Amino acid sequence: MDINELNRVDTRQLPRSLQMLIECIGVEQAYRLTRLYGGRPKYIPKNPQRTALAKALPPDALAALIKRFAGLALEIPKVDHFLRQLRNQKIQEESSNGCSRSTLADKYGLSLRQIGNIRRTANG
Template sequence: MNLDDLNRIDIRQLPQSLQALIDCIGVEHAYHLTYLYGGRPKYIPKQSKRTALAQHLPAQALAALIERFAGLALEIPKVDHFHRQLRNHQIQQESCDGLSRSALADKYGLSLRQIGNIRRQEAMAQG
């Protein structure tokens, strides 16, 4: 996932735990953590040299994470929260471009009802 995609994410629609992570280290680094550790607890040590996170996060992001969550086992949310929101945006866009509910359901492997719900939710979020 590229930075342009991540910048389209409406952070307010994400779970609180993910919002807190994004607030601490930014959306790009939060996405990376959800990709690596999503759905599992990750212990945040009090010192950066005591964690493999140093291999995945820049020093500044790791320092912010340690400052805020040191000594805690964070339940890292699943990466699906990001992917689902981007998929729903894409469905809304393709719907506006004239693709039928049936075509969208086939394309994304969803039911007609799910497509209808996504279109309604996206329209309410934008309006």
């Protein structure tokens, strides 16, 4: 996923734990963490050399994470939070371009009711 897609994510609709990660290290690095460790706790050490996170994050992001969360085991949210929001945006766009509910349901593997609910959230 590229940064332009990630910038479309409305962070206010994400879980608070994910919002805190984004505030600390930015949306791109938070997305990377959710892809690597989502759904599992990840210990944040005080020393950056003592973690596999040094290979996953740039030094400035790792330093910010350690400064804020050193010594804690963070429950890293699942990447689904990002993916679902982006999927729903695509469904809303395609719907506004005239795509039918049944076509969208088939394309995204969702029920007609789910497509209707997603479409309604765009209008509400």
